[in-house]
Amino acid sequence: MIEAVGLTKRYGAKTAVYNLSFQVRPGLVTGFLGPNGAGKSTTMRMILGLDQPSGGHVTIGGRPFKQLPNAPRQVGALLDAKAVHGGRSARNHLLSLAQLSGIPARRVDEVLGVVGLQEVAKKRSKGFSLGMGQRLGIAAALLGDPQVLLFDEPVNGLDPEGILWVRNLMKQLAAEGRTVFVSSHLMSEMALTADHLIVIGRGQLLSDMSVKDFISANSADFARVRTPQTEAEQREKLSAALTEAGGQVMPEPDGALRVTGLPLPRISDLAHEADVRLWELSPHQASLEEAYMRMTQGAVDYRSTADQKAGLMQQPPMGAMGPVPGHGQQIPEVPQQGFYAPPPPQPGQHPDAQGTPAPPAAAPGGPAPAAPPAGPTTSEDAR
Amino acid sequence: MASVPAVLQSEWTKVRTVSSTVWTLVSALVVTVAMSAGISALMKATFDELSELEQATFDPTFVSFSGMILGQLAMVVFGVLVVGTEYSSGMIRTSLAAVPQRATFLFSKMAVATALALAVGMVTSFLAFFAGQALLGEHRTTLGADNVLRAVIGGGLYMGLIALFSMGVATMLRSSILSLGILVPFFFLVSQILISVPKAKTVAQYFPDQAGSKIMQVVPDALGSDVAPYGPWGGLGIMCAWVAAALLGGYLVLKKRDA
Numbered sequence A: 001m002i003e004a005v006g007l008t009k010r011y012g013a014k015t016a017v018y019n020l021s022f023q024v025r026p027g028l029v030t031g032f033l034g035p036n037g038a039g040k041s042t043t044m045r046m047i048l049g050l051d052q053p054s055g056g057h058v059t060i061g062g063r064p065f066k067q068l069p070n071a072p073r074q075v076g077a078l079l080d081a082k083a084v085h086g087g088r089s090a091r092n093h094l095l096s097l098a099q100l101s102g103i104p105a106r107r108v109d110e111v112l113g114v115v116g117l118q119e120v121a122k123k124r125s126k127g128f129s130l131g132m133g134q135r136l137g138i139a140a141a142l143l144g145d146p147q148v149l150l151f152d153e154p155v156n157g158l159d160p161e162g163i164l165w166v167r168n169l170m171k172q173l174a175a176e177g178r179t180v181f182v183s184s185h186l187m188s189e190m191a192l193t194a195d196h197l198i199v200i201g202r203g204q205l206l207s208d209m210s211v212k213d214f215i216s217a218n219s220a221d222f223a224r225v226r227t228p229q230t231e232a233e234q235r236e237k238l239s240a241a242l243t244e245a246g247g248q249v250m251p252e253p254d255g256a257l258r259v260t261g262l263p264l265p266r267i268s269d270l271a272h273e274a275d276v277r278l279w280e281l282s283p284h285q286a287s288l289e290e291a292y293m294r295m296t297q298g299a300v301d302y303r304s305t306a307d308q309k310a311g312l313m314q315q316p317p318m319g320a321m322g323p324v325p326g327h328g329q330q331i332p333e334v335p336q337q338g339f340y341a342p343p344p345p346q347p348g349q350h351p352d353a354q355g356t357p358a359p360p361a362a363a364p365g366g367p368a369p370a371a372p373p374a375g376p377t378t379s380e381d382a383r
Numbered sequence B: 001m002a003s004v005p006a007v008l009q010s011e012w013t014k015v016r017t018v019s020s021t022v023w024t025l026v027s028a029l030v031v032t033v034a035m036s037a038g039i040s041a042l043m044k045a046t047f048d049e050l051s052e053l054e055q056a057t058f059d060p061t062f063v064s065f066s067g068m069i070l071g072q073l074a075m076v077v078f079g080v081l082v083v084g085t086e087y088s089s090g091m092i093r094t095s096l097a098a099v100p101q102r103a104t105f106l107f108s109k110m111a112v113a114t115a116l117a118l119a120v121g122m123v124t125s126f127l128a129f130f131a132g133q134a135l136l137g138e139h140r141t142t143l144g145a146d147n148v149l150r151a152v153i154g155g156g157l158y159m160g161l162i163a164l165f166s167m168g169v170a171t172m173l174r175s176s177i178l179s180l181g182i183l184v185p186f187f188f189l190v191s192q193i194l195i196s197v198p199k200a201k202t203v204a205q206y207f208p209d210q211a212g213s214k215i216m217q218v219v220p221d222a223l224g225s226d227v228a229p230y231g232p233w234g235g236l237g238i239m240c241a242w243v244a245a246a247l248l249g250g251y252l253v254l255k256k257r258d259a
Helices: A042-045 A090-100 A105-114 A129-141 A160-175 A187-193 A211-217 A233-246 A266-274 A287-300 A374-382 B004-018 B019-045 B052-056 B070-090 B091-098 B102-139 B148-174 B176-194 B198-204 B208-217 B232-256
Strands: A001-013 A012-023 A029-033 A055-060 A075-078 A148-152 A179-184 A196-201 A203-212 A222-226 A248-251 A255-262 A280-283
Touching: A001 A042, A001 A196, A012 A042, A012 A055, A012 A187, A012 A196, A012 A203, A029 A042, A029 A160, A029 A187, A042 A055, A042 A148, A042 A179, A075 A129, A090 A105, A090 A129, A090 B004, A090 B091, A090 B208, A105 A129, A105 B198, A129 A148, A129 A160, A129 A203, A160 A187, A179 A187, A187 A211, A187 A287, A196 A211, A196 B148, A203 A211, A203 A287, A211 A287, A222 A266, A222 A374, A233 A248, A233 A255, A233 A266, A266 A280, B019 B102, B070 B102, B070 B148, B070 B176, B070 B208, B091 B102, B102 B232, B148 B176, B148 B232, B176 B198, B176 B208, B208 B232
Parallel strands: A029 A179, A029 A196, A075 A148, A148 A179
Antiparallel strands: A001 A012, A001 A055, A196 A203, A222 A255, A222 A280, A248 A255
């Protein structure tokens, strides 16, 4: 069990992590998500006592890391796959770590087998690919058979087979009752691996809930309804009828309607009753990736701009500094969907309060608070 | 709590499993012995050309350590790399995550590396002495003569202390390149030049290498060098004070700063 309370880290004027409180429970894979620079690695380093928090504290099993007796036997960590002396062989690297906590050399060969590096155990780690480095880092984390495991971006650089292996390894470790805390910036990966999600942006907590709750709260089903474009009054009529029946209707920029809270047959019936012709009635689901991007949109530090290719690059937008109207449209692949989804859970809430499942998205009244654009809400909170 | 013997064992594994350890220590030995032998042979050949004062204060022991000026640089590189590669590779985070007690980590690492440097330094010192004496011919001295054994052992101590000083500096600067960029020119150029400049000499003689190398002289102020205001052990004491300052600085930096 890892517990952070009011964790804050400032580097000079920059606040990397602000007032972060969360718990990582045993028996679950807890995903730690956030865009680049959100403070994931800083948080991990503070958990391991490498960085001194500017405020708050973090404990493992009730004790600060530095006070754990024989820490490597209790906590294993992969922080940086490249954090290995390149001139030392994989086996000797692990051996030096094993000797620190009285782990027999036999165990070194065991973990080398677990991560599949037996063949290159005697080779210098300088020649390792990123994926092999990740495996070596994972081996180091597993060395002491610890109850608490931290992995910072473990799937970076791994091939699909390796990713699958890491995924299963995490699940297996959690199933053995261990506390597994995995950071990533890939929502899709975490949706498959993690049981619980902690999302941060700009060093602040954006969400702390189970993956199941996160999905039901964030990936809302909706129907897209299109009426003949020449007849604007038909659209108004249908809007009114759908709203009256308890649905939420939002106009999309191209004239279609986004309807939530009503099943498709009911929408069709209502249209028929209102004598409105439909050109389109289609089911849609906002993906988890979109939900995550929406949530962290205002908290992205490093945003690329369109390459003007003439003269200087544009000044990048100043991250979360103020609402950017309609910046849902900044993601070209999902031009319309960023705008209307349910708002992310409010940061700063007490972690306990966040475990409560949100009502199913399709239920009437569920995503009602979605009316204001979600992006700006996030932006303001992220400050 | 990682126990001290465990950390020592781990650091020993670390230091013996990188090739830089071997090549820095071997070059410290080879360069010192070879250059000392060469200068000893040269001294024998040109003894008659030395000034009267130089002949009167001729110190065969000190001459046989002439190669340390160059050989100590390899010791500097060894000391810097032992600490610096932890930082350049990022290994320091893995190490400190495994040994949260930073003082235990740092001083165990330094103890292991210094012990190794000291052992190599001693061998180097004795080899350089015997090689030098063999080549000095009629000007030679023996281990049994007054103060000679002290000077030879002192030469080994000097090598070990140079390595330890470099480790302290590298811990303070947290970078191999920066440390080497400062230490190598300092020991090889700045210190050597300043000691030959009349006014600067009064300051330069308190530099760690200048003060520490007095231990290797059997004849005080050998070969017409200037009178130092301290004896051989006093000089080594000054060097130890420098080393202690570097270690303290390194420890404080490691303790205070985020890894």
